[in-house]
Amino acid sequence: MTMQDREPMHEARRLREQAKTEATRRFGAWLDATMTARGMANVELQDLIGVNNSSIGYWRRGLRIPDDWATIRALADVLDTPATQLAVLIGLFLPEELGGEHPPVDEAGVARTWIRQHPEETLEELHDWIQAHPTEAVAHVMAPIMDSPSARRAMGIREQRGRER
Known part of the structure; x- marks a missing residue:
């Protein structure tokens, strides 16, 4: 060799x-x-x-x-x-090997990571940005949580079932 x-x-x-x-x-x-x-x-x-x-x-x-x-x-x-x-x-296993199963999510960790990565330098600036952009703030923090079945269960969020038409 x-x-x-x-x-x-x-x-x-x-x-x-x-x-x-x-x-x-x-x-x-x-x-x-x-x-x-x-x-x-x-x-x-x-x-x-x-x-x-x-x-x-x-x-x-x-x-x-x-x-x-x-x-x-x-x-x-x-x-x-x-x-x-x-x-x-x-x-x-990889998620695709188990039918798309994803690992559990640490909700507080997701929020902390997002806060650390945000460009505002002080908590007051971050607070003001969140107040000015609440939908975007919630979307950034909630997206990884909503992708996790275990997080949804822990938060009491039920699966939405598609309606047949």
């Missing part, structure tokens, strides 16, 4: 590791936000799903992810999130 043959393999390996690191970080942020919102401690989750407390700590810090389907399923049941969404979040 020549050096030229190895280059694409090294690049593919690097991209795969980068994707795994990003998925692990994303899962940790989601799990931490979800557990914090519910006031749930690591020990409580440990008792509910039978996983070591230190593993849960690694997950919440975005250093590791669950590595077996039984744990993902138990975690999904306890946190009232479809297991398929967690599988996409962790990177086990």
